[in-house]
Amino acid sequence: MAKIILAGFKGSMGQKALKMIADTPEFDLVGVYSPSANQSATSYGLAEEVAVFNQLDQVKLAADIWLDFTTPSAVYQNTRFAIEHGLHPVVGTTGLSDEQEQELIELSQKQGLGGLIAPNFGLSAVLLMQFAQKAAQYFPDVEIIEMHHEDKKDAPSGTALMTAKMIDEVRPEHEQGHSKETLAGVRGGDYNGIRVHAVRLPGYIAHEEVLFGGPGEGLTIRQDSFDRASFMQGVKLAINKVDQLDQLTIGLEKIL
């Protein structure tokens, strides 16, 4: 039975995760955390014995997993706290810098503790990133368009950033396009020459397209998360496998 503390339980992903945990007999929710939590567990629809925390340093509970769907500004501190307290972090929250990830990996190595950070727990997104990396070996001209709901705090999405990094690992270096911008930012963000465009629209959930162009041909790879349920199989897998890892690891594909 995996004992889980869920950080960010009031958010969109937190709510989906609560349902997934409740529907999974081998998972046991023992605590929830959100700085704005000020009511009892039952008033949030949780079992009476679930501990509700609104301060990180008050989270003192025997548990196995720290599941984090919070905010880019909180995720570093939360993950550090989890590792220092021997809780396996399973982190979906985006926005960690490369330096922060590296620090957390080193801390997990010192503690000998497995954990997983996945910018995207959806299988379609994981496959999109892998297919895009493969295609970039042959089509070095590429642009990424990510499309999300209007409440998303960070841009670009963690998935788009990871897609760009994976493409960058294999893509022959070259200059792409020569347009002079007459409208500031119109060519999007620039990750080592790979253009990344972020769309925010009501009605959208999470979607990404990777567009490749070559002489006389084009290739578009697209994935859609039409519902946040799309992330829950990956979260479940991570909770079940995280104790088999020997350090903090990046990317769901590492445990598929």
Ligand SMILES: NC(=O)C1=CN([C@@H]2O[C@H](COP(=O)(O)OP(=O)(O)OC[C@H]3O[C@@H](n4cnc5c(N)ncnc54)[C@H](OP(=O)(O)O)[C@@H]3O)[C@@H](O)[C@H]2O)C=CC1
């Ligand atoms: N890896 C993946 O597959 C996925 C990752 N994500 C990522 O997960 C994160 C959460 O997304 P989403 O649920 O849509 O966002 P929401 O804004 O809906 O939820 C975030 C929650 O975090 C809480 N919160 C704010 N500050 C803190 C803090 N300091 N410590 C703990 N909790 C805090 C908020 O509390 P309050 O309500 O009180 O403000 C809120 O309930 C984002 O980074 C998003 O990019 C999203 C989908 C899939």
Ligand SMILES: O=C(O)C1=N[C@H](C(=O)O)C[C@H](O)C1
């Ligand atoms: O904020 C979201 O919604 C999502 N965030 C993740 C990201 O930034 O890539 C994963 C997915 O795109 C949904």
